[in-house]
Amino acid sequence: MRLTPRLEVRSALEAAVRSLGVPAEEIPDMELMRARNRQHGDYASGAGLKLARVLKRPPAQIAGELAERIDIPEATAEGAGGYVNFRLRETWLRELVARVAGEGPSYGSSDLGQGEKVQVEFASVNPTGPLHIGHGRGVILGDAVASVLAFTGHAVQREYYVNDQNTQARLFSESVYARLHGKEPPENGYRGDYVAVIAGEAREALPGIEDLNFEAAEPRLRRFAIDRMVDQLAASVGRLGVRYDQWYRESALWQQGLPQQAIERLRESGYLIDREGAVWFRHGEEEETNDEDRVVVRSSGEPTYFASDLGYLLSKFEVRGFQRVIDVWGSDRHGYVPRMKAACDALGIGRDRLVVILNQIVNMKEGRMSKRLGRFIPLDELVDEVGADAVRYFYLLRSPEAMLEFDLDLMLAQSNENPVYYAQYAHARLANLEEFARENAGSLPAEPELSLLEQPWELDLAREVAYWPEHVEDAARLLEPHRIPYAIHELADRVHGFYQAGNRDWQHRVVVEGEPELTRARLELCRAARHTLKSALTLVGVSAPDKM
RNA sequence: GCCCCGCUAGCUCAGUGGAUAGAGCAGCUGCCUUCUAAGCAGUUGGUCGGGAGUUCGAAUCUCUCGCGGGGCACCA
Numbered sequence: 001m002r003l004t005p006r007l008e009v010r011s012a013l014e015a016a017v018r019s020l021g022v023p024a025e026e027i028p029d030m031e032l033m034r035a036r037n038r039q040h041g042d043y044a045s046g047a048g049l050k051l052a053r054v055l056k057r058p059p060a061q062i063a064g065e066l067a068e069r070i071d072i073p074e075a076t077a078e079g080a081g082g083y084v085n086f087r088l089r090e091t092w093l094r095e096l097v098a099r100v101a102g103e104g105p106s107y108g109s110s111d112l113g114q115g116e117k118v119q120v121e122f123a124s125v126n127p128t129g130p131l132h133i134g135h136g137r138g139v140i141l142g143d144a145v146a147s148v149l150a151f152t153g154h155a156v157q158r159e160y161y162v163n164d165q166n167t168q169a170r171l172f173s174e175s176v177y178a179r180l181h182g183k184e185p186p187e188n189g190y191r192g193d194y195v196a197v198i199a200g201e202a203r204e205a206l207p208g209i210e211d212l213n214f215e216a217a218e219p220r221l222r223r224f225a226i227d228r229m230v231d232q233l234a235a236s237v238g239r240l241g242v243r244y245d246q247w248y249r250e251s252a253l254w255q256q257g258l259p260q261q262a263i264e265r266l267r268e269s270g271y272l273i274d275r276e277g278a279v280w281f282r283h284g285e286e287e288e289t290n291d292e293d294r295v296v297v298r299s300s301g302e303p304t305y306f307a308s309d310l311g312y313l314l315s316k317f318e319v320r321g322f323q324r325v326i327d328v329w330g331s332d333r334h335g336y337v338p339r340m341k342a343a344c345d346a347l348g349i350g351r352d353r354l355v356v357i358l359n360q361i362v363n364m365k366e367g368r369m370s371k372r373l374g375r376f377i378p379l380d381e382l383v384d385e386v387g388a389d390a391v392r393y394f395y396l397l398r399s400p401e402a403m404l405e406f407d408l409d410l411m412l413a414q415s416n417e418n419p420v421y422y423a424q425y426a427h428a429r430l431a432n433l434e435e436f437a438r439e440n441a442g443s444l445p446a447e448p449e450l451s452l453l454e455q456p457w458e459l460d461l462a463r464e465v466a467y468w469p470e471h472v473e474d475a476a477r478l479l480e481p482h483r484i485p486y487a488i489h490e491l492a493d494r495v496h497g498f499y500q501a502g503n504r505d506w507q508h509r510v511v512v513e514g515e516p517e518l519t520r521a522r523l524e525l526c527r528a529a530r531h532t533l534k535s536a537l538t539l540v541g542v543s544a545p546d547k548m
Numbered sequence: 549g550c551c552c553c554g555c556u557a558g559c560u561c562a563g564u565g566g567a568u569a570g571a572g573c574a575g576c577u578g579c580c581u582u583c584u585a586a587g588c589a590g591u592u593g594g595u596c597g598g599g600a601g602u603u604c605g606a607a608u609c610u611c612u613c614g615c616g617g618g619g620c621a622c623c624a
Contacts, residue, residue: 031564031565031566032564033564033566034564035567036563036566036567036568036569036570037567037568039567040567044566044567045566046565046566046567046605049566049604049605052604053604059604080567081567082566082567082604083566083567126624163624166623166624167623167624168623168624276622277622278622280622294621294622295621295622296622297622298622299622300622302622304621304622304623304624305623305624306624330618331552331553331617331618331619332618332619333618333619333624334551334552334553334618334619335551335552335618335619335620336619336624337552338551358552358553360553360554360617360618361617361618397560397561397562397572398560398561398562399561399562400553401552401553401554402553402554402561402562403553403554403555403616403617403618405560405617410559410560414560414573416586417572417573417586418572419571419572419573421586422572422586422587424586425584425586425587426587428584428586429583429584429587432583432584433583433584435583436583436584437583440583441583474564478564482562483562486562486563486571489571489572490571493571496587496588497588499583499584499587499588500587500588500589501588502583503579503580503583503585503587503588504579504588504589506582506583509582509583510583511583512583547584548584548586
């Protein structure tokens with residue numbers, strides 16, 4: 001099943017509006033939302049209010065007429081004031097339960113993306129030290145965006161941009177070289193213990209490296225040190241279930257001549273100007289100096305990181321042919337967005353194909369983290385303390401723009417209260433019910449009679465199952481994966497309510513002695529709900545245990 | 549000075565211009581001899597930072613002020 005009930009309702013509503021004879025250009029956007037109040041059904045539209053002005057008639061009358069003209073298998077329509085309220089039909093819900101029970105944990109996936117080739121580049125931290133809890137946010141956000149897109153039929157690639165050619169990379173190799181000779185790293189260098197560890201490994205792996213002077217040793221030493229860091233970064237994100245498809249190196253861009261090509265192209269199309277011995281990217285149209293102009297090649301002849309990024313754009317959009325690229329950056333780089341967008345236009349790529357998601361910087365209660373000063377909490381440490389599932393959920397629950405003040409003590413204290421367990425528990429309960437039934441319920445009908453599902457809590461659960469694909473669609477369309485854990489919570493809530501009915505009255509249990517038909521029908525609902533929960537938890541990279 | 553983000557319950561946070569603003573945690577009161585109590589039911593708690601505007605309708609859009617965070621390099 002590919003279409004969500006919401007889509008069917010929407011097209012029926014739009015058809016009804018057209019049939020009222022409203023001129024196409026006068027039709028305002030028909031909003032269709034989930035009804036907040038359950039008395040209003042499952043979906044609601046203020047269509048009557050919207051059209052009142054155009055049609056010059058009372059909203060309630062219009063809403064009533066619209067409702068009369070809508071007849072679809074998914075839902076009933078009813079005019080209420082200026083609103084049209086839609087209510088999913090129980091018959092349709094029962095069919096859905098059977099389908100989801102049969103479909104399995106891929107429920108909610110779709111071909112919405114139609115195979116669009118999308119790259120998600122995220123958490124591309126300088127490979128000069130371990131990830132800390134601030135980076136964790138970008139890691140989880142980027143990975144979840146990628147997962148949601150993959151689930152909705154996009155061809156997704158996860159990429160980490162390895163800055164192995166910038167001044168930080170050189171500072172890093174200088175620090176390793178110093179440790180190799182038992183010296184202190186240079187001022188502003190990297191002082192963490194891992195630097196000395198890498199130096200020790202370099203001594204083993206690169207015999208004679210310490211006998212060379214720095215300039216002679218540097219290229220091999222840098223490659224080795226960054227290789228080691230990439231391994232460590234991959235291991236760290238791997239513990240959170242994140243796997244990059246590619247670790248793309250800045251140096252590879254220059255080997256392919258891509259920044260050079262980009263500069264040449266911009267030169268030909270007049271986007272570059274020479275000023276004060278340097279080459280500038282001209283941001284605006286004006287001939288005169290613009291504050292937004294930025295240096296591409298320094299007066300020393302050295303390119304800036306911006307030159308690399310120009311080549312990187314060519315690599316992404318032209319060499320590798322991504323239709324869309326989503327970059328996840330910390331919001332401290334928001335000022336860089338307009339420049340990259342302008343560069344996309346100037347290179348003929350088009351600014352809309354580059355999407356930048358900014359996530360707010362993570363602050364520690366004690367003050368800003370600094371890798372250089374060694375003042376940070378490693379991501380690995382957090383995973384050690386709290387576990388991957390809770391860490392993922394913790395980051396995922398926040399929208400990217402929300403500030404996040406990190407209080408490790410609070411986090412540790414609350415780790416047992418993490419909402420992820422609520423959802424996992426719901427899954428485990430369902431799995432347990434099915435297990436219990438297999439062992440204790442005796443022989444049951446092969447096919448369920450789903451019309452026996454008629455209790456409100458049963459239909460509420462089925463309703464929540466029906467909403468699931470919409471949450472996925474919204475998360476993918478808006479690139480907002482934080483919607484998923486909230487949807488998961490709703491679902492788990494209904495599962496617990498469904499279960500709890502059996503604690504109030506034994507006849508409302510799933511497995512009811514002497515009622516094989518009813519038991520069978522309820523088990524079908526269990527299976528559908530379990531598949532949905534499994535689908536949802538898997539989508540956000542969280543395990544769905546059968547026992548807790 | 550200019551730009552971006554945030555400000556919603558005691559705390560952490562959700563909330564497509566729609567009807568009575570939600571969740572988790574914390575607090576209070578109940579519910580396990582029978583399918584998992586990491587659960588359920590009930591309850592307390594709000595000038596949606598202040599003000600103005602647009603609209604039939606604003607937490608949501610615009611303007612303005614305040615507070616907090618971040619950014620404005622021939623660093624990345």
